[in-house]
Amino acid sequence: MSIKVGERIPEATLNILKDGVQPVSSGEFFAGRRIVLFAVPGAFTPTCSAKHLPGYIEAMDEFRRRDVEVACLAVNDAFVMDAWAKTHDAPDDLTMLADGNGTFTRALGLELDATGFGMGLRSQRYALLADDGVVRKLQVEAPGEFKVSSAEAMLKALD
Numbered sequence: 001m002s003i004k005v006g007e008r009i010p011e012a013t014l015n016i017l018k019d020g021v022q023p024v025s026s027g028e029f030f031a032g033r034r035i036v037l038f039a040v041p042g043a044f045t046p047t048c049s050a051k052h053l054p055g056y057i058e059a060m061d062e063f064r065r066r067d068v069e070v071a072c073l074a075v076n077d078a079f080v081m082d083a084w085a086k087t088h089d090a091p092d093d094l095t096m097l098a099d100g101n102g103t104f105t106r107a108l109g110l111e112l113d114a115t116g117f118g119m120g121l122r123s124q125r126y127a128l129l130a131d132d133g134v135v136r137k138l139q140v141e142a143p144g145e146f147k148v149s150s151a152e153a154m155l156k157a158l159d
Contacts, residue, residue: 002109002140009133010107014073015098017082024097026104030133036063036154038127039073039105041112042119043084047146048074052125057090059151066158068129071095075102075122099123110140127154
């Protein structure tokens with residue numbers, strides 16, 4: 001069962017690459033902050049690289065104006081997430097969160113079985129707004145779609 005609006009972000013350890021791989025507690029990461037988290041099935045995959053990440057990069061000023069931080073999550077390792085961010089010239093304040101083992105993704109109930117594509121367990125494509133660790137908006141894509149989790153859709157949801 002997936003997380004719902006009004007529920008607290010589950011506790012799990014994620015990783016970021018900053019002076020080496022650094023573990024970060026999801027509870028600590030989301031505490032006291034207003035964050036849009038968007039998740040993708042995989043770094044360097046077609047829709048994720050052509051539309052999802054670039055859309056958020058282009059919209060960063062709009063999120064900053066609304067005092068909303070942005071983070072991107074994938075079931076990839078921190079090195080891949082960092083390389084992907086650098087490939088797209090992502091700003092430093094767009095946090096790239098690695099959920100290498102899918103622990104956080106499973107805790108949210110938003111996993112995707114992509115074994116048929118040789119990708120194993122991945123994350124569904126979604127975006128959520130968390131305020132001090134509580135989900136305020138949750139927009140999960142239907143399989144194969146890219147509509148409700150885009151930067152544009154999340155900006156509209158914030159208005």
